Structure formats: structure tokens, C-alpha cells
Amino acid sequence: GQNIDQPTEMTATEGAIVQINCTYQTSGFNGLFWYQQHAGEAPTFLSYNVLDGLEEKGRFSSFLSRSKGYSYLLLKELQMKDSASYLCAVRGFGYSGAGSYQLTFGKGTKLSVIP
Amino acid sequence: DTGVSQDPRHKITKRGQNVTFRCDPISEHNRLYWYRQTLGQGPEFLTYFQNEAQLEKSRLLSDRFSAERPKGSFSTLEIQRTEQGDSAMYLCASSPTWTSTDTQYFGPGTRLTVL
Numbered sequence: 001g002q003n004i005d006q007p008t009e010m011t012a013t014e015g016a017i018v019q020i021n022c023t024y025q026t027s028g029f030n031g032l033f034w035y036q037q038h039a040g041e042a043p044t045f046l047s048y049n050v051l052d053g054l055e056e057k058g059r060f061s062s063f064l065s066r067s068k069g070y071s072y073l074l075l076k077e078l079q080m081k082d083s084a085s086y087l088c089a090v091r092g093f094g095y096s097g098a099g100s101y102q103l104t105f106g107k108g109t110k111l112s113v114i115p
Numbered sequence: 116d117t118g119v120s121q122d123p124r125h126k127i128t129k130r131g132q133n134v135t136f137r138c139d140p141i142s143e144h145n146r147l148y149w150y151r152q153t154l155g156q157g158p159e160f161l162t163y164f165q166n167e168a169q170l171e172k173s174r175l176l177s178d179r180f181s182a183e184r185p186k187g188s189f190s191t192l193e194i195q196r197t198e199q200g201d202s203a204m205y206l207c208a209s210s211p212t213w214t215s216t217d218t219q220y221f222g223p224g225t226r227l228t229v230l
Contacts, residue, residue, distance in 0.1 A: 004157075031216070042119075042206060042221040043158065050216075087157050091217075101146060101210070101217060102171055105157025 002026045004106035006088050011112045012078055020073045020109045022088030033103060034062050034073045035087040043087055047073065075111075083113045117141075119222030121207050127228045128197055135193045136225045140209030147190050148219060149182055150206040158206055164190060165212070197229045 003025040012018040024032070031050040035043035049055055049064035049071060061074040073086055085108040092104060120139045128134050140147050146165050150158035161180065163171040166187035179197075184190040194201055204226050208219040 033218070035221075042223050045218050045220065048216045048218060089157070101219075102148065102160040102163055102173075103150075103158070103219060104160065107155065108157050 002090060002092055002104040004088055004090060004104060006086075006106040006109045008107065009110045009112070011114060012075075014078055014080060014113055014115050016078050017074065017076050018078060018111065020075075020086050020088075020111065022071045022073070022106060024069050024071070024088070024090050024106075026069075026090050026092045026104070028092040029066060029090065031091040032062075032064055032071050033089045033091070034060075034071075035089060035105075037085045037087055037108065039084075046086075078113050080113050080115070083111060085110045119207055119209050119220055121205075121222040121225050123225055124223060125226050125228075127230065129230050130197060130199060132197055133193065133195045134197060134227065135191055136205055136207075136227075138190045138192070138207030138209075138222060140188070140190070140207070141211075141220060143211065144209035144220075145187070145212040146210045146217070146219075147184055148208040148210075149190070149192050150208065150221075152204045152206055152224075153202075161192075194227075197227075199229045202227055202229045 006022045034046040037043040047062035054063045059076045087108045088106040089103040122137045148163045149161040152158040164184040179195045182192045204224045206224045208221045210219045
């Protein structure tokens with residue numbers, strides 16, 4: 001089975017840096033995704049990691065350690081519009097044992113950016 | 116590229132009624148996914164198509180749920196004899212087959228309320 005844990009809520013100040021952690025236990029691993037979701041809207045893609053290390057994309061970076069089952073999303077120079085839920089999702093293997101394209105999501109971390 | 120579209124955006128129905136939702140994926144995306152999301156939770160995988168073939172289906176998916184993608188383009192998700200527990204946001208996503216990341220792009224969702 002799949003188990004993905006991330007903090008429920010976080011608060012950070014505008015202009016600061018925040019790190020959102022995600023730990024996972026899965027029967028297989030075929031990539032980790034981070035999505036941003038504003039209230040009442042669809043998730044939007046932020047980043048993808050399949051190999052260990054850091055992926056940087058503008059103000060957002062994502063890190064992966066497969067041996068530790070751990071990832072984090074780093075948001076720099078926080079803006080008020082970054083207030084949203086951040087979803088960690090793992091692509092593993094289907095229950096048939098074959099390669100799978102389904103994503104298993106964590107419950108999301110609700111980030112509040114305050115002035 | 117107009118993005119993934121879903122129709123209707125909102126649906127209110129009475130318990131026991133049947134409902135059908137439609138999803139139009141991004142043009143030329145071969146893979147199409149359905150997820151369900153309830154308040155405070157991450158999206159939960161329901162089923163996945165590659166072209167017109169339904170390749171994966173969640174074990175948690177009741178037999179009241181059925182999905183089709185007859186021509187490999189748009190898809191429909193039908194829920195028969197709706198129950199109050201079916202109230203949720205139903206999200207559709209699509210992804211291309213020609214990239215290594217297979218990033219899923221989500222539509223705006225259909226919010227179902229069962230009275």
C-alpha cells in the first residue's frame with residue numbers, strides 16, 4: 001500500500017522561505033510530484049522528482065531522497081498569492097504489479113502567508 | 116491548448132438519482148484519469164484510460180461507478196443510485212505519452228452534492 005504524510009498546516013511571513021516536508025512509504029516508486037491547489041480550484045503542477053537531489057524552478061525547489069522516502073518543497077520569497085494547499089503525490093506501481101500512472105496523494109499542507 | 120475542461124462544474128442531485136459527468140482532456144493527450152477529492156483530503160484515484168482502453172480501476176471504486184472513453188478523446192463518469200457519501204469534487208486529469216515525466220494536468224472539477 002501507499003502512505004504519504006505531510007503537515008496539515010503551516011504559516012509563514014511574506015518574503016520569507018518555507019519548507020514543506022513529505023514522507024512516503026510505498027510498495028513501489030516511480031516519481032514524486034508537488035501540486036499547488038487554491039481553495040475550490042484544481043491542483044496545478046509545480047515540480048517532479050524521480051532521482052535523488054534538488055530540482056529548482058524559479059522560486060520553487062523540490063528535493064528527493066529515495067532511500068529515506070522523503071521529499072520537501074521549498075518556497076522562496078513568499079508572496080500572499082502562495083497561500084494555498086500543497087499536495088505531495090507519489091507515482092508507484094499498480095496493484096497488478098505492473099507500472100502504474102495513478103498518483104497517490106497526501107492530504108495536503110495548507111500554507112497561510114501573512115504580511 | 117485550452118486545458119482540461121469538465122462539465123458541469125456543479126451538480127446537485129437527490130439520493131438515488133444517476134449522474135453523469137464529462138471530461139475533455141488536453142488535445143492529443145492519450146492518458147486520462149478520474150480522481151475524487153473530499154474536503155481536507157488529497158485527490159483519490161478512481162480510474163485511468165490510455166486512449167479508449169480502461170487500464171486501471173481503484174479497488175475502492177463501487178460498481179455503481181462506471182467510466183467510458185469511447186473514442187479515446189472525451190470521457191464520461193457515471194454514478195448510479197447516488198448516495199450522500201458520493202458528495203465530493205470529481206477531478207479529471209490528462210497526460211501525454213511522449214514525455215518521461217507523464218505530468219498530469221487537472222481540470223477544474225465537478226462538485227457533486229447529494230441531498
